[in-house]
Amino acid sequence: MGVGIIGLGAMGGAYARNLLAGGISVSGFDPDPAAQEMLSKAGGTPQTSYGDWLGECELVILSLANIKILADATQKLSGILKPGQVVLETGTFTLETKQAAKKMLDSCGAILLDCPVSGTGAQAAVADLVMMASGSEEAFTRIKPLLEHFTKSVLYAGPFGNGSKLKFVANHAVYVHNCAAAESLNYGITLGLDPKMIFELLSNGAGQSKMSDLRMPLMIDHAYEPATANMTIAYKDISVISEDIKSNNCSTPLFDVTQKLYDVAKKGVPITYDTGAVYEVYKQKLV
Numbered sequence: 700m701g702v703g704i705i706g707l708g709a710m711g712g713a714y715a716r717n718l719l720a721g722g723i724s725v726s727g728f729d730p731d732p733a734a735q736e737m738l739s740k741a742g743g744t745p746q747t748s749y750g751d752w753l754g755e756c757e758l759v760i761l762s763l764a765n766i767k768i769l770a771d772a773t774q775k776l777s778g779i780l781k782p783g784q785v786v787l788e789t790g791t792f793t794l795e796t797k798q799a800a801k802k803m804l805d806s807c808g809a810i811l812l813d814c815p816v817s818g819t820g821a822q823a824a825v826a827d828l829v830m831m832a833s834g835s836e837e838a839f840t841r842i843k844p845l846l847e848h849f850t851k852s853v854l855y856a857g858p859f860g861n862g863s864k865l866k867f868v869a870n871h872a873v874y875v876h877n878c879a880a881a882e883s884l885n886y887g888i889t890l891g892l893d894p895k896m897i898f899e900l901l902s903n904g905a906g907q908s909k910m911s912d913l914r915m916p917l918m919i920d921h922a923y924e925p926a927t928a929n930m931t932i933a934y935k936d937i938s939v940i941s942e943d944i945k946s947n948n949c950s951t952p953l954f955d956v957t958q959k960l961y962d963v964a965k966k967g968v969p970i971t972y973d974t975g976a977v978y979e980v981y982k983q984k985l986v
Contacts, residue, residue, distance in 0.1 A: 711762030782808025914975030
């Protein structure tokens with residue numbers, strides 16, 4: 700039995716290590732040899748391809764980078780998994796993409812749960828994540844004890860897709876707060892204040908936010924690598940949220956400005972940098 704994980708990057712690798720630390724056996728596949736080596740050193744069983752091993756897992760977790768990989772994964776899993784097996788899709792994708800993945804796994808009787816997480820790679824490493832689970836309540840209840848090994852809390856949101864809707868709201872706040880932290884830091888420095896003093900104030904005062912706590916130190920030191928979540932992820936997430944906002948005809952003037960700031964960042968910020976590097980838009984006077 701145990702858990703199978705497809706995708707052993709910053710997030711999937713953290714899920715694996717925390718599950719293993721909790722005494723759960725983990726097998727995982729990632730085409731990156733470094734990821735396979737990481738899993739082996741952590742005590743897990745790296746796999747070199749999709750295979751029958753997945754059909755023996757109590758739970759399969761997907762932690763994948765893009766729509767194309769997700770579509771390929773669910774197509775392959777549909778030919779391997781058994782009826783009743785539970786699969787967690789933990790990424791941030793459009794509702795249409797999630798529904799297509801569910802339809803593919805429905806064809807073999809497997810149960811896909813829509814379970815994105817809120818938190819950075821650094822938070823995932825210490826199981827400081829909030830998961831927003833949606834889909835079959837029976838399947839969720841069955842695998843919930845396993846989730847406790849790599850999350851700090853899990854919200855059951857009801858019907859399939861509600862987890863993603865909550866994630867859109869969470870990421871909306873994350874990127875708005877990233878830009879707010881960057882702007883406040885830039886303003887304080889312009890006034891001649893010590894950056895660390897600005898951070899101390901904001902991390903203890905009424906203007907405190909989780910994103911300010913996590914990312915302002917990166918902004919102060921211009922230390923954006925290794926990224927807890929890189930700019931490529933930011934652009935993907937912002938695009939997904941923007942599409943959903945438009946489809947729901949919702950007024951989001953703050954997010955509209957946030958999206959423009961990240962669009963500007965594309966011109967002068969490496970995509971491998973942490974999403975906090977939106978600060979460079981201010982620092983380099985790109986706007």
